[in-house]
Each structure stands twice: as structure tokens, then as C-alpha cells.
Amino acid sequence: MADFSEEQIHRYARHIILPEIGGVGQEKLLNARVLCLGAGGLGAPAIMYLAAAGVGNIGIIDFDVVEMSNLQRQVIHNADTVGMLKVDSAKTFVEKLNPDVKVNAINERLSSANVMDILEDYDIVLDGCDNFPTRYLVNDACVMKNKINVHGSIFRFDGQVTVFKPNEGPCYRCLYPEPPPPGMTPSCQEAGVLGVLPGVIGSLQAVEVIKAIVGSDGLLVGKLLLYNAIKVEFRKLNIRRDKGCPVCGDNPTVTELIDYEQFCSIPAGGDY
Ligand SMILES: [Zn+2]
Numbered sequence: 001m002a003d004f005s006e007e008q009i010h011r012y013a014r015h016i017i018l019p020e021i022g023g024v025g026q027e028k029l030l031n032a033r034v035l036c037l038g039a040g041g042l043g044a045p046a047i048m049y050l051a052a053a054g055v056g057n058i059g060i061i062d063f064d065v066v067e068m069s070n071l072q073r074q075v076i077h078n079a080d081t082v083g084m085l086k087v088d089s090a091k092t093f094v095e096k097l098n099p100d101v102k103v104n105a106i107n108e109r110l111s112s113a114n115v116m117d118i119l120e121d122y123d124i125v126l127d128g129c130d131n132f133p134t135r136y137l138v139n140d141a142c143v144m145k146n147k148i149n150v151h152g153s154i155f156r157f158d159g160q161v162t163v164f165k166p167n168e169g170p171c172y173r174c175l176y177p178e179p180p181p182p183g184m185t186p187s188c189q190e191a192g193v194l195g196v197l198p199g200v201i202g203s204l205q206a207v208e209v210i211k212a213i214v215g216s217d218g219l220l221v222g223k224l225l226l227y228n229a230i231k232v233e234f235r236k237l238n239i240r241r242d243k244g245c246p247v248c249g250d251n252p253t254v255t256e257l258i259d260y261e262q263f264c265s266i267p268a269g270g271d272y
Contacts, residue, residue, distance in 0.1 A: 002027035008100065012054055025214035030056040030100060032213045035122035037110065037138060038062050039086040041198030042128030042152050042205065044074040049206040050126075051094040051101045055213070058094065059122055061106040062086040073195035110134055112257035115141045124148045124212055126205050132179040133260035139164065139172035140257055143248045148212050152205040157194055157229040159201035162220050162239065163208050166248065169221035174242040174249075179260050197229055 002023050004012070015021045015029075032055050036043050039062040050058055064086045066077045074086075081089035087105035094103050104121070108114060110129075115137055119125065125147055127138050135153075142149040142164065149164040151172060164171045204227075208220055226235045247254040 002030075008054075011098070011100075015053070020216060021214055026054060028213050028215075029054045029210065032124070033057040033059070033122045034124045034126060034209055034213075035059040035061065035119065036126045036128060037134065038128040038130065039074070039076065039090040040064070040070065040128060040130060041073045041154065041193065042130075042202035043090075043126070044076040045199045045202035046126050046128060046152075046206040046209070047090055047094065048076055048097070049203060050209060051098045053206075053210055054098060054100050055209070056100060057102050057104070057122075059104040059106060059118070060087050060090050061108060061110055061118065062090075063107055063109045073193065073198050075199065110137060112137065112259050115257065116145065119145050119147055122147065124150065124209055126209055127151045128202060128205070135172060136179055136260060137257060140247050140254055142166065143171050144257075150205045150208045150212070152201045154193060154197050154201050156191055157197065159197055159227045159229075160224060161201055161204045161208065161227075162224045163212065165212075165219070165221045170239050170241040171245060171248045173247045173254070174245045175224075175239060177242075177246050182261055194229055197227075200227060200229075 012026045015026050016023050034050060034055050036047050036058060039047060039060050047058060047060060066081050066084050066086055066089050068082050070077055071079065076093040077086065077089045085107050087107050091103040091105045094101050106118065119141055125138060125142055127135065127149055129135055139149060143166050146166045151164055152161045204225065211219055222239055224237045224239045226237065241248060243250045246252060
């Protein structure tokens with residue numbers, strides 16, 4: 001078994017006792033490097049559970065500031081951190097929860113200029129962004145750098161989760177080759193969202209990240225999980241890699257990163 005401290009044996013006892021994780025899996029978690037894109041509605045529960053699970057290195061990228069209207073769903077922030085940078089608020093939360101976790105707080109807007117360098121330090125990306133330009137940028141960068149991308153998105157009462165694993169399943173562009181034109185999609189501010197919905201979806205993303213780290217079977221690769229909170233319905237659809245996909249297909253046409261223009265007033269960084 002790995003060289004755990006007495007405190008770690010207590011802290012991770014419920015993982016270590018699971019045959020599917022065990023001491024070996026816990027050590028993998030402690031050595032893992034996960035980039036959380038956004039410390040908003042999806043990022044908040046994901047960061048919380050990844051930190052609690054002992055994922056040892058968590059990068060958090062966001063350039064927003066905590067606002068009172070975030071607290072309805074972004075549970076790692078609180079009334080005392082309103083006005084603080086989200087990455088700093090998130091880091092404070094994680095440090096109180098689990099001192100084993102090193103947080104790299106990246107207060108930047110993700111773009112074609114920095115995404116490749118930032119991804120370099122991480123094995124897995126948890127995409128909790130709330131806008132199409134970032135979603136496409138991260139998808140393309142993950143394909144090009146061969147990184148697992150655990151995708152989640154929400155709208156009103158609906159959420160979806162899937163895992164894009166290069167060479168083993170589709171990517172985001174296999175499903176949606178091009179972003180919709182600006183102005184065609186309502187922002188979160190316009191649409192509203194049930195506060196607990198990103199909690200459900202972000203938690204499911206955290207589950208998939210942990211499974212990917214410990215090498216579990218049953219990753220949501222090639223499967224799109226849909227959740228509707230009103231109907232209380234989960235559906236799992238098969239999705240396939242498209243040979244004609246512009247980025248992961250046989251003859252890709254997207255070979256350089258693209259900075260699409262912003263589609264809505266909400267800045268990139270996870271203000272779901
Ligand atoms: Zn693709």
C-alpha cells in the first residue's frame with residue numbers, strides 16, 4: 001500500500017476499503033492533475049467533490065468575481081467571498097476542506113493563446129464552462145493534446161454529461177460541428193436555471209473524472225447522459241465518432257485553435 005499518513009488513512013478510509021479504488025486508486029487520486037474550467041455552477045460541486053476525494057492537483061481557471069446571485073447554486077462560494085475572485089474563493093474553500101490538495105488558481109480568460117500551455121500541466125479537463133467559444137476551444141485543444149474532456153452542460157431543467165476521450169469516442173464537434181451563430185442561444189441570465197441542477201450535473205462530472213483517474217470501467221465515452229429534473233428522467237444515448245468531424249475526423253479541417261466571438265454577455269469562465 002502507498003505511504004499514507006495516519007490522517008490520510010482515516011480521511012480516505014471509505015475509498016481505501018472499496019476494491020474498485022483501494023490504496024492504489026487513492027494514490028492515483030492524490031497524484032492526479034485535473035483542470036477545472038470554471039468555478040461556477042458546474043465547477044463548484046465538481047471542485048468540492050474532487051477535493052474531498054483527494055485529487056491532489058486541481059487547476060481552476062476562471063476570471064470572474066463572486067456575485068450574490070451566484071450563491072443560489074455555486075456552493076463553494078459564500079456571502080463572505082462575494083466580491084472576491086472566484087479562483088481565490090474556490091482555493092480558500094478547498095484548502096479548508098482538504099490540505100492534501102494543491103490548487104493552482106488561474107485568474108485568466110481561456111483563449112487560443114494560453115490554452116495549450118495551461119493544458120500541458122493536466123491529464124484530465126472538467127469542462128464546466130457556460131459558453132460556446134470556450135467549449136469549442138477546449139474541445140479542439142483536448143483533441144490536439146490527447147486529453148480526456150469530461151463535459152457537462154445545463155439549461156433550465158435539463159442537463160447533460162459525457163466524456164470525450166480522443167481515439168476512443170466522439171468529441172464535441174462530432175455532435176455539433178460548428179457553434180451556433182451569435183445571438184441564437186440565450187444566456188444563463190436570460191434563461192434561468194434551477195439552482196440544484198448544476199449540482200447534479202457537476203457531481204456526475206466529478207464521478208467520471210474519478211473513474212477516469214482510477215481506471216474504472218464504464219466511463220461515459222460514446223454515451224451522452226441526459227437528465228431532466230421535471231420529468232425525473234435519465235436517458236443514455238449512444239454517440240459515435242464522426243469520420244467527417246472537422247477536428248477528430250479522418251481529414252480534419254480545424255487544425256488550429258479558433259477564438260470564436262462571444263455569444264452572450266456572460267463572460268467565459270463558468271457563470272452557470
Ligand atoms: Zn470529433
